[in-house]
Amino acid sequence: KKPLALGGYFPRESRSPPSSLPPPPRNSRLNSMATEAQAQWVLTATGRSPTNIAVIKYWGKRDEALILPVNDSISVTLDPDHLSATTTVAASPAFPSDRMWLNGKEIALSGGRFQSCLREIRKRARDVEDEKRGIKIKKEDWEKLHVHIASYNNFPTAAGLASSAAGFACLVFTLGKLMNVNEDYGELSSIARQGSGSACRSIYGGFVKWCMGKSDDGSDSMAVQLVDESHWDDLVIIIAVVSSKQKETSSTSGMRDTVETSPLLQYRAQTVVPGRILKMEEAIKNRDFESFARLTCADSNQFHAVCLDTSPPIFYMNDTSHRIISLVEKWNHSEGTPQVAYTFDAGPNAVLIARNRKTAALLLQRLLYCFPPQENNLDSYMVGDKSILSSAGVQSLADIEALPPPPEMKTPTQKFKGDVSYFICSRPGAGPKVLTEERHTLIDSATGLAKGV
Amino acid sequence: KKPLALGGYFPRESRSPPSSLPPPPRNSRLNSMATEAQAQWVLTATGRSPTNIAVIKYWGKRDEALILPVNDSISVTLDPDHLSATTTVAASPAFPSDRMWLNGKEIALSGGRFQSCLREIRKRARDVEDEKRGIKIKKEDWEKLHVHIASYNNFPTAAGLASSAAGFACLVFTLGKLMNVNEDYGELSSIARQGSGSACRSIYGGFVKWCMGKSDDGSDSMAVQLVDESHWDDLVIIIAVVSSKQKETSSTSGMRDTVETSPLLQYRAQTVVPGRILKMEEAIKNRDFESFARLTCADSNQFHAVCLDTSPPIFYMNDTSHRIISLVEKWNHSEGTPQVAYTFDAGPNAVLIARNRKTAALLLQRLLYCFPPQENNLDSYMVGDKSILSSAGVQSLADIEALPPPPEMKTPTQKFKGDVSYFICSRPGAGPKVLTEERHTLIDSATGLAKGV
Numbered sequence: 074k075k076p077l078a079l080g081g082y083f084p085r086e087s088r089s090p091p092s093s094l095p096p097p098p099r100n101s102r103l104n105s106m107a108t109e110a111q112a113q114w115v116l117t118a119t120g121r122s123p124t125n126i127a128v129i130k131y132w133g134k135r136d137e138a139l140i141l142p143v144n145d146s147i148s149v150t151l152d153p154d155h156l157s158a159t160t161t162v163a164a165s166p167a168f169p170s171d172r173m174w175l176n177g178k179e180i181a182l183s184g185g186r187f188q189s190c191l192r193e194i195r196k197r198a199r200d201v202e203d204e205k206r207g208i209k210i211k212k213e214d215w216e217k218l219h220v221h222i223a224s225y226n227n228f229p230t231a232a233g234l235a236s237s238a239a240g241f242a243c244l245v246f247t248l249g250k251l252m253n254v255n256e257d258y259g260e261l262s263s264i265a266r267q268g269s270g271s272a273c274r275s276i277y278g279g280f281v282k283w284c285m286g287k288s289d290d291g292s293d294s295m296a297v298q299l300v301d302e303s304h305w306d307d308l309v310i311i312i313a314v315v316s317s318k319q320k321e322t323s324s325t326s327g328m329r330d331t332v333e334t335s336p337l338l339q340y341r342a343q344t345v346v347p348g349r350i351l352k353m354e355e356a357i358k359n360r361d362f363e364s365f366a367r368l369t370c371a372d373s374n375q376f377h378a379v380c381l382d383t384s385p386p387i388f389y390m391n392d393t394s395h396r397i398i399s400l401v402e403k404w405n406h407s408e409g410t411p412q413v414a415y416t417f418d419a420g421p422n423a424v425l426i427a428r429n430r431k432t433a434a435l436l437l438q439r440l441l442y443c444f445p446p447q448e449n450n451l452d453s454y455m456v457g458d459k460s461i462l463s464s465a466g467v468q469s470l471a472d473i474e475a476l477p478p479p480p481e482m483k484t485p486t487q488k489f490k491g492d493v494s495y496f497i498c499s500r501p502g503a504g505p506k507v508l509t510e511e512r513h514t515l516i517d518s519a520t521g522l523a524k525g526v
Numbered sequence: 527k528k529p530l531a532l533g534g535y536f537p538r539e540s541r542s543p544p545s546s547l548p549p550p551p552r553n554s555r556l557n558s559m560a561t562e563a564q565a566q567w568v569l570t571a572t573g574r575s576p577t578n579i580a581v582i583k584y585w586g587k588r589d590e591a592l593i594l595p596v597n598d599s600i601s602v603t604l605d606p607d608h609l610s611a612t613t614t615v616a617a618s619p620a621f622p623s624d625r626m627w628l629n630g631k632e633i634a635l636s637g638g639r640f641q642s643c644l645r646e647i648r649k650r651a652r653d654v655e656d657e658k659r660g661i662k663i664k665k666e667d668w669e670k671l672h673v674h675i676a677s678y679n680n681f682p683t684a685a686g687l688a689s690s691a692a693g694f695a696c697l698v699f700t701l702g703k704l705m706n707v708n709e710d711y712g713e714l715s716s717i718a719r720q721g722s723g724s725a726c727r728s729i730y731g732g733f734v735k736w737c738m739g740k741s742d743d744g745s746d747s748m749a750v751q752l753v754d755e756s757h758w759d760d761l762v763i764i765i766a767v768v769s770s771k772q773k774e775t776s777s778t779s780g781m782r783d784t785v786e787t788s789p790l791l792q793y794r795a796q797t798v799v800p801g802r803i804l805k806m807e808e809a810i811k812n813r814d815f816e817s818f819a820r821l822t823c824a825d826s827n828q829f830h831a832v833c834l835d836t837s838p839p840i841f842y843m844n845d846t847s848h849r850i851i852s853l854v855e856k857w858n859h860s861e862g863t864p865q866v867a868y869t870f871d872a873g874p875n876a877v878l879i880a881r882n883r884k885t886a887a888l889l890l891q892r893l894l895y896c897f898p899p900q901e902n903n904l905d906s907y908m909v910g911d912k913s914i915l916s917s918a919g920v921q922s923l924a925d926i927e928a929l930p931p932p933p934e935m936k937t938p939t940q941k942f943k944g945d946v947s948y949f950i951c952s953r954p955g956a957g958p959k960v961l962t963e964e965r966h967t968l969i970d971s972a973t974g975l976a977k978g979v
Contacts, residue, residue, distance in 0.1 A: 370837070382824075384824055398838075
């Protein structure tokens with residue numbers, strides 16, 4: 074047996090640049106049955122999954138290992154064009170171990186969460202045959218095949234925008250395609266859940282509910298789609314990515330601390346959330362923006378309240394987050410009925426959901442008035458659906474400077490240049506999908522390694 | 527009848543400078559019985575009352591008019607030398623109406639809360655006789671006599687340091703003295719409560735519990751002293767007065783909003799606080815600093831959590847408050863056992879309670895390291911018990927610059943110059959007392975008006 078011809082292609086930024094692939098391990102059942110030709114193939118699948126933003130929050134696990142939550146949650150899936158993960162998974166008998174690259178950097182796969190997802194998908198793997206390439210993988214062979222995973226987020230991973238939700242949903246979805254898994258989406262969501270709780274909601278588009286389930290083994294803790302992305306498609310979502318110097322508490326350790334120390338969490342989970350879930354389902358079904366906005370804001374605030382009720386207390390929102398809330402609350406109050414809902418995850422970024430495009434344009438004027446860009450670059454200050462800028466009548470930095478103070482604000486209104494890093498404009502979007510074009514593939518099928526790193 | 531000789535003495539800053547006092551109203555029962563000599567006297571009493579800081583918080587009324595709370599609370603009274611109100615009350619048949627000066631400015635007495643306190647004390651007024659001056663006031667005469675009130679805080683009223691607690695306690699206490707009220711302190715606390723809820727706790731020194739009571743008429747909603755100020759006298763209290771540009775929600779309207787909209791408040795009041803009250807009483811009795819600190823911090827955080835759970839949400843703490851909490855939490859964690867408790871009222875100021883003077887000095891080093899003074903004036907940056915500076919080895923601004931980063935902080939540690947306006951160092955203190963020296967009297971007994979304004 075000779076090693077694959079690899080060329081000089083290996084990740085530039087990888088901490089441990091791999092040498093050429095070693096030969097497949099000897100004496101494995103797979104090897105013994107594989108031909109020389111089979112040993113050299115690299116089979117890949119590529120998928121894209123959206124991120125999602127909870128409007129009724131998930132905070133607190135009743136089972137840490139299985140990632141079973143203390144309450145149901147509801148989210149909106151964001152348009153994958155703006156916020157999504159793309160993942161290529163590859164299998165080859167030439168791979169001696171599982172490896173992963175995230176945004177071009179190799180990362181350790183030691184975490185139990187990756188292993189859980191891999192194990193659960195491998196269990197459900199079925200026969201795969203690629204006659205053209207002469208590849209034939211029997212169901213039982215998958216246990217022996219290692220995988221390479223390359224994943225890429227089209228938004229900053231560190232921005233606290235549920236990158237792990239998109240990432241794990243994409244991993245599970247794409248592994249499922251690679252291994253010809255036949256399970257329904259509910260089952261896939263339950264597997265994605267074991268990677269990152271909120272990932273189970275990224276298996277569907279539109280509005281999605283994660284049913285906490287009752288079973289101890291977690292088999293009924295999975296996502297269901299409430300409505301697809303076309304049901305309420307006039308919503309516009311603007312995300313303010315807030316600058317922060319503070320190191321934030323990870324949501325995993327944060328919610329563990331809350332479960333262990335907050336006297337209010339169980340009351341929230343058992344008494345407050347169930348009613349809100351019912352009301353939120355109704356609001357979504359009826360496209361009742363007023364109820365939707367009130368519930369969304371109240372539940373975001375209550376999530377941050379139980380964080381504050383934790384010992385030691387957890388602060389995810391900062392003064393800028395508070396200012397954005399005040400801006401929205403004042404405007405909603407002055408209009409008499411909510412125009413915009415806000416929600417904050419485990420970080421200071423504001424996710425603002427406007428009832429329609431016109432409202433979103435008015436919101437954006439307010440945001441740009443209070444938070445003008447630090448850098449003289451409008452293009453990088455608004456990403457995603459940039460066309461919202463022209464809807465707001467803003468084509469240049471001079472247009473921002475010329476914005477009048479919003480009438481509901483008391484003069485003199487303070488401006489906070491630099492407190493928002495940039496904005497993202499998006500909308501409700503679709504669930505995961507397979508990408509078949511070669512340009513989307515993140516792993517080189519000749520080398521089995523992440524491309525372009 | 528002729529008016530009192532008044533001179534030209536009237537409040538400089540008063541919005542409506544009074545003309546000379548008019549003659550007493552005709553035909554009143556008092557007048558008809560008063561002699562010419564009696565009509566000209568001004569009878570005064572002066573008292574001083576401390577402020578207090580709750581360690582188990584009061585937030586939420588079950589009766590707005592009577593100021594009846596939804597839960598018990600516990601506070602520590604601060605040394606009146608550092609934080610107190612001084613009030614002179616004066617009565618004279620020459621006064622045509624009730625008037626009040628606060629920190630030298632005349633303010634309207636229209637508020638129902640002043641009227642409640644006045645009415646309740648007048649009801650309990652008894653005969654007063656000053657033989658030397660030939661003054662004799664019958665019990666029933668008090669209903670006809672108007673009062674002038676002058677009050678002064680020895681700390682900034684706007685700093686959000688329970689100035690209304692000290693003020694109303696002092697008003698009730700001093701009116702009680704003037705009108706020879708014989709009621710016990712519990713009864714006085716119940717009257718002060720009707721001025722400002724937390725004022726009832728400023729009727730005593732040391733540690734004080736406000737029992738919420740059960741009665742609809744509020745008669746059993748009053749303060750009791752748990753221990754006096756000598757019981758736990760090694761505690762040192764450092765207050766960081768935090769700069770804030772935000773307009774804060776008044777506690778009256780804030781707690782009303784919380785009662786009306788927070789789903790978590792009733793659970794806190796009915797289920798969480800009763801247990802904490804019992805544990806806090808034990809901790810205070812046993813001078814168990816560890817339990818005291820854990821309860822104090824947790825209850826402050828839970829109070830702010832229910833503020834956040836309010837619609838619209840209320841933020842009293844800002845980024846500076848959060849940084850002070852982090853500083854204390856990190857240090858406490860590194861020491862293995864709490865050295866300092868923190869608590870925040872309806873504003874961003876941190877009240878830090880150190881277990882003893884040595885700990886307070888170490889705390890102050892940390893605070894001065896992170897929050898060096900903006901102005902080059904150490905003297906105005908530490909008020910109250912300034913001797914804590916030398917305990918901390920800080921005699922000059924150069925000493926602050928030379929402070930090493932606290933070992934538990936990760937380098938590089940950020941400094942936040944100007945984020946704290948100044949510090950106050952205090953300790954547990956005594957309850958209200960009468961001041962008899964003429965220099966303490968805030969009303970000129972010749973004119974009946976506030977002095978020195």
